Amino acid sequence: MPRYDAKPIEARWQQYWETHQTFRTEGPVPGKEKLYVLDMFPYPSGSGLHVGHPEGYTATDIVCRYARMKGKNVLHPMGWDAFGLPAEEHAVKTGTHPRITTEQNIDTFRRQLKMLGFSYDWSRELSTTDPAYYRWTQWIFLQIFETWYDATHEWTGPDGVHRRGKGRPIAELPIPPDVAAQGTEAIRRYQDRHRLAYVSEAPVNWCPALGTVLANEEIIDGRSERGSHPVVRLPLKQWMLRITAYADRLAEELEDLKWPESIKYMQRNWIGRSSGAEVDFSVQVDSSVEKQLKDWQGKRASLGFPAEPEPGVIRIYTTRPDTLFGVTYMVLAPEHPLVSSITTDSQRSQVEDYIRRSSLKSDLDRTDLAKEKSGVFTGGYAINPVNGQSVPIWIADYVLISYGTGAIMAVPGHDERDYAFAKAFDIPIVQVVAPVPGDKSSIAADLENSAYTELGIAVNSGAYDGMKTDEFKAKITRDLTESGLGREAVNYRLRDWLFSRQRYWGEPFPIWHELDDQGNPTGLMRTDAIDSLPVLHPHMEDFKPTGTPEPMLAKATPEWLFRTDSDGVKLKRETNSMPQWAGSCWYYLRFCDNLNSECFIDPEKEKYWLPVDLYIGGAEHAVLHLLYSRFWHKVLFDRGYLSHSEPFQKLVNQGMILGENGEKMSKSRGNVINPDDIVREYGADSLRLYEMFMGPLEQVKPWQSTGVEGVYRFLGRVWRLMIDERAETMTLLESVVDAEPTTEQLRVLHKTIKAVTDDIDRLAFNTAISRMMEFTNFMSGQELRSRSVLEQFIRLLSPFAPHISEELWHVLGHEETLAWEPWPQYDPALLIEDTVEVPVQINGKVRSRIVVSATCDAAELQAAAQADDVVQKNLEGKSIVKVVSVPGRMVNFVVR
């Protein structure tokens, strides 16, 4: 078989790696530098691998094989993110248990990945659906449950960084005396309100088609991210994780990570920190506005700003307290608790009607109405605390109950949304900010046509007139704080993470609810004992959704659902399950120590392997997986289980591979490329090489079938560089000799070593392959090929095309794998050429080229250029104004 035939070669070497355990990684090796390179592990879908998977996987595999040859201790694992809806939907259709489907799919994925020759340490393989794995997912949940966030705690972590704010054990939560006085039950409820995992009853996104509630992050344009089904809002008791407690740290600690700026930017936006002030407005009770305001102000001056506003007071949040004098109305979210008490009898029916309509609206409807503002006047008025003006109170669904305080002061002169609303309902517009006089860059205020949202100086603002926006903000915030009417405040766009789902195929919660004598939940909870984990799924035959927000697990047998604790208290199991994100939040930790049954990760292994040095995956996980993981990581860090505060040092997003027609690959477009077909026809090495040769890793690029043939031909040329195709058996060509290489051969080799090494370091695999093609083209033209030169080249090729490289290495006379051979070093002295060709320009245009010694200086170069015939002809009759001579680069004569 002397012709290059990928199939038997690839099968043979995959077998060799497996039987020799070539890529098995040993734990911490003191003194040996580690490299942890991670792929975003796949969801093993029924349709198998698509060509997008091997893109990132090949890139990491090249980095790993290269790093091993450079002597690093490399951790390169693979596993399965295998909980999730498709397996359960399949169970609904066919009755097959999701575990069976999942295992079949994993087998397919594993077979396909092994077929591509990736150097994973398969002994570290894990699946999120394995009870030995999700035992620890449940354990981590309990750690989060047993943690509260102390925002004022100052401390220095094991990383030596001083921080303010820490997740601490719930037992350390200070209990206020009045709560303590009410006894243990009150204390337990108080603690429950402060845990990082808590139950809340709030409007949530219920997706009837998927039979589950969804997190905000899983909703796009009012529809489910998966399947694009409609979503409605329902008030339901749900588990929430207090990610907002970590909002500041999640935003700030992005800074030093080597991530794409766009991803950092998206995370910061998602967190959406804004700072401003909370201000209280008293609702007007009768016509004696002045007296009411004075009394209330007097009370506030002595008592200060209360934690919760007293009845009849509306608390608002604003980023522009400097526009307080421009308030002409206020808006409450339709769900705001004060709405019904403020509404006058004459407005009540209209208000109630509006509330009903907006509660039925899905988020999609609300978005559609973005262009046209809707709202209803409540009939009530509030008193502006800074100028005593009476302002009407409206309700409108452009104010969200879930952000800030659910109420705003409306300043139509200086806020676009308020402006649109005021125009629609004929509400007065007052200007309180003017452009800075004499500042040419500032835009003129034109309140006839639009709101003026720029910064400027204050007008119509009483004693504050003439102040710059920034000073004004600081000053009035101070003044409001002193008079007990307001305070500085920070808000986040980020909401707490809705953590429960109603599906079967997810991790059960290790939580029990206490029941009273009638069998009703008391609201108090107990946890499963750590040593009793994991909580396994109940056996079920019927996977049809309940059709209601009642979770699937509620259909389990009573044996699973109920028990009586040792103190006689009856308990019912939590029947929600965890979202798919749970398992993927910490899998990178488990890879370091996947068989440990004592703890989720051995601290020594964590210290050695973490953080992940290189993490490659799709950009679609910019704000979901990557934010959730960082959050869990920080909680575990605060609780002392981890020694690094960030999980992923360097992140790279591979670009999507499009179909041959330049469109996104999809079954419906009929442009899907199946990796199995490519491997069958050309082999895994060609697929790997082509995916890397297509273009820069991070770029979106279309598939070209003929391109695969191109790299396949290249491998054929490499093969023929040393193998005699006409021989019956594997025989080296006679031109492969043990002789000394020529200086030119040496120079080309060492240039190639340098280029390929540098290119791998910056993940520029496409140009690395180009350089190896150039080497091959050159060597093909050489009659005698030095064995040592070829051997060094094969090492360069091996991370990209490992199978053919092993085979050629073997034919060159080596018994062992080349996976551990040292990476070639280049000799800078050999890179230097004796002569160089240098272009000569006249007035910036290339007129000639001269060949000079590589070491000649600027003056010698100029002299050589001037001696050139063509140059002389061009210089004839002209006067030289200037000469630019850059040694080794070019000469330019500026003439007139």
Add this chain to the structure above:
RNA sequence: GGCCGAGUGGCGGAAUAGGCAGACGCACGGGACUUAAAAUCCCGGGUUCCGUUAAGGAGCGUACGGGUUCAAGUCCCGUCUCGGCUACCA
């Protein structure tokens, strides 16, 4: 609407520090080998014009219009197009 990224031959792309634009590959054309084909090997190529169809030469070329510079795909200003993200967060 806002923010980010990108526009280079017929196609994918290269040019790391402002210094020969188009490396490498695909597709295409020509040739060699062959009875023939496949495979392989060699050669060619941005574009317009001048030159007898040749050798050779001149001009124009990195989305478009300006600018800086001896020199711009690369830096600056403006415009257009495409892609991604985001969209009532007060």
